[in-house]
Amino acid sequence: MLLVSRSYRAKENRRKRSFLLCIGSLALTDLTGQLLTSPIVIAVYLSDRAWTNVDPSGRLCTFFGFSMTVFGLCPLFIASAMAAERTLAIRAPHCYASHMKTRVTKAVLLGIWLAVPAFALLPLAGLGRYALQWPGTWCFISIEGQRPGSALFASAFAGLGLFSLLLTVACNLATIEALVSRCRSKAAASRSSKQWGRIATETLIQLLGIMCVLSACWSPLLVMMLRMTFSRTSFESCKGFSAETQSSELYKECNFFLTAVRLASLNQILDPWVYLLFRKILLQKFCQAASAVSKCSNNEWKERSITLSDEIRRTAA
Template sequence: MSPWQQRPPNASAAGGMGPRGNGTGRAAERGSAVSVAIPLTMMLTGVVGNALAMLLVSRSYRAKGSRRKRSFLLCIGSLALTDMLGQLLTSPIVISVYLSGRPWAAMDPSGRLCDFFGFSMTVFGLCPLLIASAMAVERALAIRAPHWYASHMSPRATERGLAAIWAAGVAFALLPLAGLGRYALQWPGTWCFISTAGGSAFAAAFAALGLLSLVVTGACNLATIEALVSRCRAKASAAHPSSQWGRITMETLIQLLGIMCVLSACWSPLLITMLRMISEHTAEPCRGGSGESQRWELRRECNLSLTAVRLASLNQILDPWVYLLLRKILLRKFCQAASAMSKCSNAECRDRSITLAEEIQRTAA
């Protein structure tokens, strides 16, 4: 998902959409290198981050002591692969349309490219949300039901679950081919997504599934935090209190809260905006209106919608850092802070700087 291009200030907001939604206004001029640098930088950052995450996951998965965390690693790797494919399939199209200096209708008279772009946006928007929910459920089961988790959760079961998520995402995105919903060109004429015109049930279903995924992720993460805090208190009151559990609990709490904040901040604006447009039966709001004040309001509304989609696209870039790449960095910082307070040795701190996922999985089992 990468609709990062925007019309130049002198572009008309009123002439942007045709009957199908194919743009007729021109994109920015070729000399606007600063504008092109934005989506190009975002694409490269997302691809590099997700590729690095998959490399680290692959190395950890092949390690001898990784058997207990393979389900978690499969989810992380699948999320990184999904995000990277979304970047590779959508960003080049956006950049090409912008650099061509031609309207979308001239490049895509049949509308098939628009359908493909909307399909890709839907698949690679919905699947990461569902995978994030699956990861939250996996963590909650590992902490709250360790015995059930050990006997039922296997890499093969995880692979089947991830395949089901992918199949469900693709099947949902293909619904417009059966006449249930449609994809249309969106403001500012360089990307396509689900049309919300006429209170689309397809758009409402996408928004509802997305919000449900956010709720499930938040609920499972909170359940995981509550279980860890309870177990930490139990160990603290035991005859031999464990300071390690207190450290693990604090690190997990911070990371899970960070995951929830990133997901909510990136996706809630788009999903809520879609539901609002559907409930108000907003039909192609970016075509323009009569009167300068009305055009200004429409332009502001369109820019707000574009910002919401950009935030959702940003989630693909942040995912590998939130879930994996920043983990060792954060744990090292936490260890340094703990070292200053407890005056532990550097060697002891280095021993404690292992991945959070491995430590939680080992303790849960």
């Protein structure tokens, strides 16, 4: 977040301020999600995975499920906003320069932060519910339950998540196509266009990194939740497993569901590092290192060719 703040104040990054706002918001959202959920899980594990010892009233479970929903959907929608912003900046630069201001980006981010918590509060209004999940260390959306609309709320969460992922992929593909077309057309290589091309390429690489991290971390959980709602199955029955049932198919599915949730939680840790690792200065150093290795290999190959030619001449003589 300090790195984003410093880049936001730099004069040469005025064209990237909307994108930097999204990056900073993504880092802030991930940090808040980690601070709200991780201490609860650690406390439950320290209590020998007895959730009732930590949360006798059950209200903490509702708060945990609410946090999982909010800080699951918010990063997905912020990533979609980032991808759409870069698509507009590259495919419609004139319209972007005249209409896309930082206040528009702030309004979009504020809308995401208001709409997602409002959606996550639906179980408190009676549509769906949050329940303790196997192995008793976390709470999330329940697919089956006494309250009406549990499956509907779960499928809505999965559908919104998959929609944001597809939107991110579509926007990034459109951005890639625009960049390739610009390179093929060989536009005028002025200083400003070169600078814009470097900025666009750098942000595109960051978007691709975030897109790959989001898809790898969230796709298993979202697809599995949709499959569960259509098949009307629930993993709340995983709570009563014994040693004899550990080879059953349901037990394997419960373990896979737990792995999918851990992957989704890992996304909050990986998102900020994607921005750090794909910065321009690191990319330049990587290119310099690759170029140095390539030159060393070429020089070595040339030396071997010269030595081989000398040996052939001596043999012929």
